[in-house]
Amino acid sequence: MPGVSRFRTTVTRAGLGALSGLLAGCTALAVAELTAALGRPASGPVTVVGGAVVDRTPAPVKDFAIRTFGEHDKLVLQLGILVLLALFAIALGILALRHRRSAAAGVLLFGILGGAAAVSRPDSAGAADVLPSVAAALAGAAVLCVLAGRTDPTGSPNRAQGSGGGWSRRRFLNAAAATAAAAATAGALGRVLSGERGQGAVASREALRLPAPADPAPAVPADIRPKAAGISPFTTPVRDFYRVDTALTVPMVDAGTWRLHIHGGGVTRPRTYTLDELLARPLIERDITLTCVSNEVGGPYLGTARWLGVPLAGLLREAGVRPPSQGGAADQLVARSVDGMTLGSPVEDVMDGRDAMLAVGMNGEPLPFDHGFPLRMLVPGLYGYVSACKWITDLELTTFDAYDAYWVKRKWARRAPVKTQSRIDTPKPFARPAAGTVTVAGVAWAQRRGITRVEIRIDDGPWQDADLAAQAGVDTWRQWSYPWRATAGGHTITVRATDGTGQVQTEQRARTIPDGASGRHSVFVTVP
Ligand SMILES: Nc1nc2c(c(=O)[nH]1)N[C@H]1C(S)=C(S)[C@@H](COP(=O)(O)O)O[C@H]1N2
Ligand SMILES: [Mo]
Numbered sequence: 001m002p003g004v005s006r007f008r009t010t011v012t013r014a015g016l017g018a019l020s021g022l023l024a025g026c027t028a029l030a031v032a033e034l035t036a037a038l039g040r041p042a043s044g045p046v047t048v049v050g051g052a053v054v055d056r057t058p059a060p061v062k063d064f065a066i067r068t069f070g071e072h073d074k075l076v077l078q079l080g081i082l083v084l085l086a087l088f089a090i091a092l093g094i095l096a097l098r099h100r101r102s103a104a105a106g107v108l109l110f111g112i113l114g115g116a117a118a119v120s121r122p123d124s125a126g127a128a129d130v131l132p133s134v135a136a137a138l139a140g141a142a143v144l145c146v147l148a149g150r151t152d153p154t155g156s157p158n159r160a161q162g163s164g165g166g167w168s169r170r171r172f173l174n175a176a177a178a179t180a181a182a183a184a185t186a187g188a189l190g191r192v193l194s195g196e197r198g199q200g201a202v203a204s205r206e207a208l209r210l211p212a213p214a215d216p217a218p219a220v221p222a223d224i225r226p227k228a229a230g231i232s233p234f235t236t237p238v239r240d241f242y243r244v245d246t247a248l249t250v251p252m253v254d255a256g257t258w259r260l261h262i263h264g265g266g267v268t269r270p271r272t273y274t275l276d277e278l279l280a281r282p283l284i285e286r287d288i289t290l291t292c293v294s295n296e297v298g299g300p301y302l303g304t305a306r307w308l309g310v311p312l313a314g315l316l317r318e319a320g321v322r323p324p325s326q327g328g329a330a331d332q333l334v335a336r337s338v339d340g341m342t343l344g345s346p347v348e349d350v351m352d353g354r355d356a357m358l359a360v361g362m363n364g365e366p367l368p369f370d371h372g373f374p375l376r377m378l379v380p381g382l383y384g385y386v387s388a389c390k391w392i393t394d395l396e397l398t399t400f401d402a403y404d405a406y407w408v409k410r411k412w413a414r415r416a417p418v419k420t421q422s423r424i425d426t427p428k429p430f431a432r433p434a435a436g437t438v439t440v441a442g443v444a445w446a447q448r449r450g451i452t453r454v455e456i457r458i459d460d461g462p463w464q465d466a467d468l469a470a471q472a473g474v475d476t477w478r479q480w481s482y483p484w485r486a487t488a489g490g491h492t493i494t495v496r497a498t499d500g501t502g503q504v505q506t507e508q509r510a511r512t513i514p515d516g517a518s519g520r521h522s523v524f525v526t527v528p
Helices: 002-038 045-056 059-098 100-119 127-150 157-163 167-207 275-279 312-318
Strands: 260-264 271-273 284-291 302-311 332-337 342-346 357-362 376-378 392-398 421-426 436-445 451-458 478-486 489-499 522-527
Touching: 002 045, 002 059, 002 100, 002 127, 002 167, 045 059, 045 100, 045 127, 059 100, 059 127, 100 127, 127 167, 271 275, 275 357, 284 357, 302 312, 312 357, 421 489, 436 451, 436 489, 451 478
Parallel strands: 260 392
Antiparallel strands: 260 271, 284 302, 302 357, 332 342, 332 392, 357 376, 421 436, 436 478, 451 489, 489 522
């Protein structure tokens, strides 16, 4: 049956083409990884293309991604890029069966795109960053041409199969296996090399001994946390602390070579600090609750840690900076990270006496890499995106008129103090607690203002005062509980907080964009 046989031949060849494409794609990525590892690990094509996508993603989509995938948002993005690349590689592999030149040109086009993405990154080291993409494209195109040639230039794989000699298929499979082995070796070598480079940073963190604070945090009061299963701990363990940033590869900064520059408008004494110089200064230790502007009402993106750091206002004053209220010209402090992120904070807030700091320690250990090692900024009372720059390396004094930081360019507000909010931690939504006394408990926060009252409402009933746990300070969340006499049926539990200025948490719902969500958290439960 020649018809069937021809069909099988076509399908087989298409399969070999697809396999060639995939192998070419894997080789390209492995070569890219190796080249990037030899130069700058953050210049790898998946990282730079991913970064370019992150930067161009509209704010609502980014917010959706954070909401839906949480801390896995970047993993999802990278997997998405890999799947797309695989599909294109398969298509180019099949195209190569008939039009080898066009397919090779297609691969080179990807190289150009990757190279363009690399040099357009804010942390780009310049022209050298195109190397991984160029090397990848050349390797990919070469593999594609060789393998496509092996699928059968003249005869059919079918004939090869039938003849018992199988030169075509065997040659193809040999070449394919050799390619796979080479790609795996290059990829593994790249991994090892970039791991080695991270070793310097890891060693510098392990060698870091945090000095004792000159001004320690007061002991956490014993009654800081109500006795209720399911309520957040007062101090969030590092492993549970939320992480929000745009970094596709966590910057691994070697503390030994790291520097902090302070400069800009109104800075009469610009200065560059080493980490040791900063650690030699008197350090403060404070419990501070950090909140993300992308946190929905009732959401998980906040946490409290015991931070150790250099008071920022003193550092700025030594550099000659005065706050606007004392005649200073600069009203914006722009913090820049090693990966090119920029965050802008009001100079007035940083210098008004609150505990704005450059933190080196978190819950008694050096900052974890995920949270900004070796140094990050914190300004109590402001959302993270306008205050909490991680992997910070540069502080520039400027004005809000002159410069828009990263998120502001993407339509988020220039200034964003944390809104008064509260969250029910227990019972969980749709829980089925038994009738009788059910402990409702959670957290409330209004950094800089503190929490003076928390109230609970069951269904449409009256607001009832919850029991407030001790308050550690105005910059941390405050925990609360309420003994609810639960009766059978479905019930909606709602919470609202009042801050230290007497302001009651608004019931007006607002989205997270542009300056933080508002509204009240409710939980629906069924008492069987
Ligand atoms: N370099 C850098 N710093 C950053 C960010 C970032 O994307 N890059 N994100 C900010 C945001 S939006 C928040 S909410 C906090 C989160 O800090 P965490 O990840 O340590 O919880 O970091 C801030 N600092
Ligand atoms: Mo954030």
